[in-house]
Amino acid sequence: MRVMLVDDSPVMRAGLKAMLHEIDDVDDVVMASGGREALAIVRESQTPIDLIFLDVRMPDMDGLSVLERISDIPVVMLTNADDTETVQAAMTRGARGYLVNGEFTETELAAVLRVCGNGGIILGRTAASRMSRPSPAARHDTFGLTDRERSMVDALCQGLSNQQIARLLSLSEKTVRNVLHATYAKMGVGSRTEAAAAWLKLGSPDQ
Numbered sequence: 001m002r003v004m005l006v007d008d009s010p011v012m013r014a015g016l017k018a019m020l021h022e023i024d025d026v027d028d029v030v031m032a033s034g035g036r037e038a039l040a041i042v043r044e045s046q047t048p049i050d051l052i053f054l055d056v057r058m059p060d061m062d063g064l065s066v067l068e069r070i071s072d073i074p075v076v077m078l079t080n081a082d083d084t085e086t087v088q089a090a091m092t093r094g095a096r097g098y099l100v101n102g103e104f105t106e107t108e109l110a111a112v113l114r115v116c117g118n119g120g121i122i123l124g125r126t127a128a129s130r131m132s133r134p135s136p137a138a139r140h141d142t143f144g145l146t147d148r149e150r151s152m153v154d155a156l157c158q159g160l161s162n163q164q165i166a167r168l169l170s171l172s173e174k175t176v177r178n179v180l181h182a183t184y185a186k187m188g189v190g191s192r193t194e195a196a197a198a199w200l201k202l203g204s205p206d207q
């Protein structure tokens with residue numbers, strides 16, 4: 001697996017690179033010190049990049065702006081920014097995960113690579129707590145979802161798997177799977193990532 005680290009701090013890049021090199025799935029770590037450099041590497045790289053860890057606050061181009069320009073590579077925000085607005089903005093723009101520096105272990109980082117690299121969504125503890133607050137989207141639901149469907153999409157936005165949602169709502173995994181498929185149809189989306197992005201967008205300030 002070829003991973004890119006985008007962060008303007010040399011100390012953070014060095015520490016994260018060392019951690020990533022301890023993970024068996026990682027074959028190569030490419031580093032960029034800013035958003036513009038990262039976009040240039042993505043554009044010019046002859047070898048595909050499988051996943052990008054992206055900081056939010058960088059002087060030349062902020063991470064959210066970079067995220068909007070990357071559509072075909074899974075991106076996980078890995079940053080010190082932990083406010084609700086930034087977490088929501090990142091997930092709305094298509095991030096597959098959100099981690100806050102200092103709040104994850106090597107084992108958890110390996111799980112993020114595996115899940116997000118395969119199309120899943122994972123939020124770190126702080127990011128999940130930001131998204132678990134009463135959802136503005138629920139107050140502006142234009143999809144006509146039931147209370148159960150809204151609960152499932154809220155849980156999905158926190159990065160929970162079907163198994164975890166089933167446990168949380170005291171349902172079977174089959175029921176969760178069936179309800180989510182019906183929910184996707186109501187929302188006009190085809191995946192967990194698209195559903196999460198559409199739901200979070202309802203609660204964004206410009207909606």
